[in-house]
Amino acid sequence: xxxHEALHIDLNEINREIEYLVARDKDVPKHSQLAQSIxxxxxxxxxxxxxxxxxxxxxxxxxxxxxxxLQLAAAAEFIHAASLIHDDIIDGAExxxxxxxxxVKTGVxxxxxxxxxxxxxVIELLSKYTGDKNRYVHDLSAVATAQxxxxxxxxxxxAYDYSLTMEDYLExxxxxxxxxxxxxxxxxxxxxxxxxxxxxxLYQFGEALGMSFQIQDDLLDFTQSSEVLGKPAGSDLxxxxxxxxxxxxxxxxxxxxxxxxxxxxxxxxxxxxxxxLISGSGALARTKQCSRDYxxxxxxxALQLSAYPAHADLLTLLEYFSGREx
Amino acid sequence: MxxxxxxxxxxxxxxxxxxxxxxxxxxxxxDRQVHLLGIYIIxxxxxxxxxxxxxxxPDLTRNILDGDYLYSFYLQFAIKYRELDLVAYLxxxxxxxxxxxxxxxxxxxxxxxxxxxYLLQERRQRGxxxxxx
Numbered sequence: 262x263x264x265h266e267a268l269h270i271d272l273n274e275i276n277r278e279i280e281y282l283v284a285r286d287k288d289v290p291k292h293s294q295l296a297q298s299i300x301x302x303x304x305x306x307x308x309x310x311x312x313x314x315x316x317x318x319x320x321x322x323x324x325x326x327x328x329x330x331l332q333l334a335a336a337a338e339f340i341h342a343a344s345l346i347h348d349d350i351i352d353g354a355e356x357x358x359x360x361x362x363x364x365v366k367t368g369v370x371x372x373x374x375x376x377x378x379x380x381x382x383v384i385e386l387l388s389k390y391t392g393d394k395n396r397y398v399h400d401l402s403a404v405a406t407a408q409x410x411x412x413x414x415x416x417x418x419x420a421y422d423y424s425l426t427m428e429d430y431l432e433x434x435x436x437x438x439x440x441x442x443x444x445x446x447x448x449x450x451x452x453x454x455x456x457x458x459x460x461x462x463l464y465q466f467g468e469a470l471g472m473s474f475q476i477q478d479d480l481l482d483f484t485q486s487s488e489v490l491g492k493p494a495g496s497d498l499x500x501x502x503x504x505x506x507x508x509x510x511x512x513x514x515x516x517x518x519x520x521x522x523x524x525x526x527x528x529x530x531x532x533x534x535x536x537x538l539i540s541g542s543g544a545l546a547r548t549k550q551c552s553r554d555y556x557x558x559x560x561x562x563a564l565q566l567s568a569y570p571a572h573a574d575l576l577t578l579l580e581y582f583s584g585r586e587x
Numbered sequence: 588m589x590x591x592x593x594x595x596x597x598x599x600x601x602x603x604x605x606x607x608x609x610x611x612x613x614x615x616x617x618d619r620q621v622h623l624l625g626i627y628i629i630x631x632x633x634x635x636x637x638x639x640x641x642x643x644x645p646d647l648t649r650n651i652l653d654g655d656y657l658y659s660f661y662l663q664f665a666i667k668y669r670e671l672d673l674v675a676y677l678x679x680x681x682x683x684x685x686x687x688x689x690x691x692x693x694x695x696x697x698x699x700x701x702x703x704x705y706l707l708q709e710r711r712q713r714g715x716x717x718x719x720x
Contacts, residue, residue: 288683295689347655350640351648367689373640373651374689380658381682388675396666403662410656411591417648418591 265313267577275312278335279303282382295375298363302342305358310474311337311445317578318446318463320571322453333398333452336383337445340401343379344409346372351413352500380406397451397460405444412437420501423511423521430508431472438478439471459566466562466575470582473555477582479504480548483540495536498523505551509544516542556583592656598628609703613710622668623706627698629664630677633657634684634696676705 265272283289283299290296312334319330348354349362350369356362364372383402390398415433419425446467450460482497483506497504501524510516516538523535539545556579563575588594606627610620637654640647665674677698684696 288679288686293686293690295686344655347651351651369642369647370640371689371691373637373654374685377637377654377658378682378685378689380655381678381685384658384662384674385678385682388671388678396671399662399666399671403659403666407589407656407659407663410652410659411589413652414591414593414656417652 318449322455346376442471443467605699
């Protein structure tokens with residue numbers, strides 16, 4: 262069963278709302294490159310994890326706000342998609358979900374501004390929520406987006422940096438992935454008028470889930486084929502991203518020299534050899550355990566909300582994240 | 588701003604001049620003038636960084652990230668200094684700027700005129716409110 266089905270969320274409603282963000286924007290001509298390329302991107306798939314998390318968060322409040330919640334969910338996906346467009350340019354990635362990346366189709370300058378359009382469209386939408394009691398909605402564009410950038414700055418600064426510490430790695434992962442997920446749960450809860458206390462527990466739950474997600478993502482670079490990933494396997498290593506499996510493998514003195522030798526000029530054969538070395542070591546099992554530890558932390562946070570019927574949805578999210586293979 | 592971003596927000600006095608008539612023409616507290624100037628500088632530099640995102644630019648990555656970060660920081664700054672109404676006022680024009688640029692129209696962005704219009708509108712509304720009282 263798919264995640265949205267297990268959560269009893271109509272994904273078509275969310276997808277429609279995401280498309281409306283551009284299709285119903287009177288400032289965007291229907292057949293423009295901008296409209297078409299965004300619609301192609303959002304129709305190319307994606308798990309819609311962030312909108313789903315926002316809807317789950319909203320189930321912890323007393324009020325259900327139908328359309329408004331769907332708009333917030335769509336805004337969360339737009340922020341995520343805009344960051345993917347810019348990430349693909351930064352990483353030089355030519356594929357996204359198996360199709361040519363947006364910048365490959367439109368050129369870099371247009372793609373940068375199409376991503377910007379998506380972010381500014383969200384700000385335009387959210388700026389209708391005025392007043393102090395609605396300030397939390399701006400966490401999506403103001404705080405979570407800034408953290409995404411900080412995660413990217415950190416990744417950039419530590420490319421091929423094999424002296425990266427575990428703390429640096431965790432902070433980067435928190436910024437790059439976990440905090441947007443955490444913010445989605447929190448914003449959903451507050452939009453449905455939950456208490457601050459509940460929203461804070463959900464935020465911490467989302468953060469732990471997001472950390473587990475990013476660590477599993479690091480693992481997939483070693484365990485999945487290019488076909489499944491929709492991008493070349495081993496591309497993290499090739500681009501100098503010192504992920505958790507690499508950090509653990511560096512502790513093995515027999516592996517460290519080969520890993521440290523990987524640089525921007527390394528050949529595909531050298532990358533494949535090091536991928537094999539790391540995969541054959543205990544680094545992947547330790548990485549899996551670290552991901553599991555974050556899921557356990559999330560589970561104990563979920564337990565604090567067991568009085569709410571929507572507690573079952575947190576367990577569904579946990580089950581999905583623990584069984585993720587792509 | 589976060590030191591991780593390492594951005595130097597540099598705009599020369601001459602480049603800030605377009606905003607001065609808007610700030611001088613209306614009675615504003617000094618602190619608010621400083622905050623509005625801050626918003627003007629952040630938006631101008633953000634738009635400029637994203638304008639320098641050609642494929643062959645040596646600082647392509649840096650320019651993308653700086654622009655992204657500055658747009659987020661603009662919101663944080665505006666929220667901190669309670670200028671969310673200005674954010675709502677400027678949002679459509681910032682969005683239209685991105686649409687134009689995605690179509691290859693790379694004219695420079697000058698938010699001064701719109702900040703001035705916003706301040707005038709705000710003054711008119713306050714005038715109406717005080718008359719009603």
